[in-house]
Amino acid sequence: MLNTQEILDRMSEKGLRITDQRRTLAKLFAETDGYLSPKDVYEYMGRQYSGLSFDTVYRNLRVMHELGVLEQIVFEDGMKFRVHCAAGEHHHHMICLQCEKTYPIHFCPMPMTDVPGSFQVVKHKFEVFGYCETCQREDHPLKSGGNE
Known part of the structure; x- marks a missing residue:
């Protein structure tokens, strides 16, 4: 799995500005063994950043997925994300x-x-x-x- 710095490096390489919120997101996913729903992420982030909107969290999750930093899986109870595998080969x-x-x-x-x-x-x-x-x-x- 990618670590926090690898996630931030990939985001930066793709031209994404590294904000405190994005650092927190990178750390959350790097330190979570498993999947997180957008609601899980929103609740976690909301404890640290007052006034944060669900749309902002969701938009960041989608961007991180599009950049190849997060994997997105659809479970029976909805969409969830986890940090992308560090393995370079397709699997x-x-x-x-x-x-x-x-x-x-x-x-x-x-x-x-x-x-x-x-x-x-x-x-x-x-x-x-x-x-x-x-x-x-x-x-x-x-x-x-x-x-x-």
């Missing part, structure tokens, strides 16, 4: 639906897809959702296919 993830632990998939399944000859792929995402070994042992209604 995808398996994500636990309960604890949100993330495991890398060290190959890309894209070459195995049946893309029509007239379709030009410009980017793709591939995530696999399930339950890690630890969470499988815990009592979770969705593990067994239940819908409670």
Whole structure:
């Protein structure tokens, strides 16, 4: 995972002005093991910066995602972000639906897809959702296919 300085360096290299709020965001994501919703980030930032709007937080999350600093994943309960992997090679993830632990998939399944000859792929995402070994042992209604 990227550390705080690596996040700030990437943001600066892309021409983004490094403000105190952006330093705080970089530190928050570098020190968080897992995913944060925009609401989580807004509540955290709001404790330090009075008058901060949700729109400002969300806009910064989107910019950081577009710069490749944050990864964005859509869970059943909404969109969440986490710091981008430091690994330089292209890869995808398996994500636990309960604890949100993330495991890398060290190959890309894209070459195995049946893309029509007239379709030009410009980017793709591939995530696999399930339950890690630890969470499988815990009592979770969705593990067994239940819908409670």
